[in-house]
Amino acid sequence: MKLSRRCFLSFVLGGAAGTALTPLPWKLTDDLSIWSQNWPWTPVPPDGATNFVNSTCELCPAHCGITVRTVADRAVKIEGQEENANKTGGGACLLGLSGLQLLYGPTRVQGPLKRIEENGTIRFQPISWQQAIDEVVAKMAELRSQGKPQSVACLSGRDVGTVPQLFKRLLKAYGSANFVSMPSVEDAYASALRLTQGIDGFVGLDVENTDFILSFGSALLDGYGSPQRMMQAVGRLKKQRGTLVQAESRLSNTAAKADIWLAIKPGSEAALALGMAQVIISRGRYNSDFVNAHTEGFDSFAAMVKEKYAPSAVAEVTGIAPEVIAQTALAFAGAKNPLAICGRGKGQTPVSLKEVLAIQALNALVGSINRKGGAQTMPTYDYLNWPAVELDVTAQTGIAKGRLDGAGSDKYPHVGSLAHRLIEAIDASAGELQMLLVAECNPCYSLPDSDKVKAAFEKIPFIVSFSSFMDETARQADLILPNHVYLERYEDVPVMAGTVQPTIGLCQPVVSPLLNTQHLGDSIIKIALGLQGNIAKAFPWKNYESCLMETLGDQWPLMSDQGYWASEAAASSSERGFSTASGKLILMNGTLGAIFMAEAPVTASGGDYPLQLIPYDSIRLTSGYVGTPPFMIKTVEDTVLKGQEGFVALNPETGKSLGLASGDMATLITPVGQASVRVHHDDGVMPGVLSMPRGLGHSAYDSFLAAKGVNINQLIGTMEDPASGLDAAWGIRAKLVKA
């Protein structure tokens, strides 16, 4: 049969028209969709009874109240608590909201692990809890029998609450004074309180009642203190037509929302504060009632600022015009309830003693100490009525040897802990530290000069990590004894972070422990019992839970119901006086004079490094103990992170002078290290400054976080404040070279 052209075309067209007219193609498309939508690997979340559990978030120092929604035995959503002491009103920050990704995430340590070196390769081998505890006990007993209990140290993320205090107690009974907590602005505030008011405590910021906030680089809207509380306070301030002044070299989110943004040169905060003090005093605008009745050393303070901090001199240091400094200072003094706030970024790094003293002096000059809307002196939490520890001879000798970091010694009398000094001590004389216990912190990532920290850790013969996550520090440990995460355990977490209402949050188990982990409190008690003698005697509790219940006593039922306990006591008032010899707040004396006269620590400026690299804190990234969860990384802008590459932001002018366009690759070099970065032009960055977020560049964790961007701590060295010994590093000199 011959197929003609006409015949062929008729057949094809007819067939096409026929197919189109039948429902076949539509049916097939539909079936295909339905088939692909029923692929078994798309999860179908099982349903069940819904419940809500009140607990406390432990992911940052704010310790906000949370309500966790559970379906059957699964936690499905974390929400902010409607009613709570932190006044968060149902809101929650994105880290708090991402908590379940940490609970169920793949970076958790599944059970106790021991580091094994075989043929040059390192791996972690699962061991039993009994073996893990036994190994720690054996090592500690061995060091103790050698008469070297002081060679054991603990590095902890916090130092308040029962768990850190159990750790401290263990070390004390064992014979070591080396309980070191990670640095934060609280260290600087605490030193200032001790020096000026003679009080051991922390500073509460009454942001709810102030009408003028003068912030010295504090990221009030990016996670300073308690993120929600600060955001709500700033919202209220603006609504009531109060004033927010932000002194910062970069247009941060806080600066963007401020009424006045003082774009100061990096590191000149103390000078600005003292310059403002000079204006307030010279114009007679200080609160003479408060100054006369409650302060001492005013005249010498006035003479000091007059001599050293005249507006023209301050203008030169800060880059702010003298009239702007004067106007802002007078507006501050003229406000009804002004409040000056100290602590750069989220407040996770200390500032120099001079800076915190200068800022607190501003508060004192306008009478905003222990007054409504001012800086409140909050006493240290004191609810642990544990029996005193009996020290045997070994313990006494060990403790008498003092601390490896030198905190509290004649050299650094004003501070309680100096983590970077501990690292220095390890680096300098290796044998002095034989064993390090690391709890709830990640020093190998989050301390400045992190490569040096890692190198120092290599020198420690025995490291025990109690981390729940396989972080940078856990990877360097010899033993990992993973703690439950906060949603699986009971723990009390006293709130500091600028609160004006003493509050103790209670973490409650929302789900039963998912993995073969053990509560850190129980691990400590088991180690203590294993060490026997006086050490075991110091721990008269069956387990951690009974210790906690006993400690909290009558408050337990209330706390487990609402998730926190908050004091009803009003904030302290200046009428009660201060605990100094004269009962007055010290503005100036010999010690303070020396601190004020000293130059603030600065990074050496050199021709080789024409730029200044300044870190910033973003609420979308975490830079402390926990890593940034996938949800948060997802919100990071593509001008901060693109693929695996991190950006450095600089002013377009700076970019032009360096011949670097937005998106170009460049090498960022500092005296401490170097890194490959992409360039992003940002008009909000001061010319001559390079700006980079903290919280990226992890080498540990999963592929959602690891190897993304640059860890700025690898590029920044320590910068010790001569007055306190605290590491007040906030940036470093740098250069940027086209790659």
Add this chain to the structure above:
Amino acid sequence: MKQTQTQNQHRPKRYGMAIDLDKCTGCGSCMVACFAENNVPFKQDETDKLLSITWMRVYKITNGKKFPETEVCYLPRPCQHCAGQHEGHSPCVSVCPATATDYSADTGIVSQIYTRCFGCRYCMAACPYHARYFNWWDPVWPAGMERYLSPNVSPRMRGVVEKCSFCFHRYQLARDKAYLEGKRAVSEAEYQTACTQACPAGAIVFGDLNNSEHAVYQIVQPDAHNHYKSKNPYAFRLLERLGTNTKVYYLSSREWVRKAGDNYLANEEPGASHAPNQHG
């Protein structure tokens, strides 16, 4: 349609949102609250923002001036739930060949029914707000992490489009509860979206734009006779002049921000030109 609405004894609801950009700090909690509430998946690399599924996305805008005159503002963008010029004439609903997205005359919410969607992505092309996202891949949760998925929202699969639903499942739960308790109406507090609830700055207000008792109505003061244009001089809607008649209103005291909400000529005042009143 409009007449039937006003004549009806039970006036239909018109859920909408007012976002105060003066309050918004750009923290991104709304985005994460939405991810967690709605089982939004995540990939190892989310830095290609065209492929990154974010029902709620916070944009950063600047006034383009030099240091230190620079200003920035953040703008959270959920689905705008367009009503169009004739109620229900949303750009996406009009083009969907599968009725996978529909306009609810009862609530004003633009729905998305995943099992009906066959992935043609016409709606994505039609949406002026980039509020719709396509699942190019099957969602994968790291082993164990699927345990936090909420049973209230079905996880989506490869080949379908998804977008913000104003947390419609929360409306369903609130409605069921109200029904069981013999109540007729869902109260304002009973139905709030996850982003509204989470916003630490209290920048988002959500409620019924037809109910004068709701905070969102009082803030927006919608003009029901003029396509719900806001009578608040600080309020604006995104690309209002397209006539999409959206239900998400933004408030800002700064003129350059209000101006950034639409395409204005260099010397034109924001709000100078109105959305077309005639059927276009």
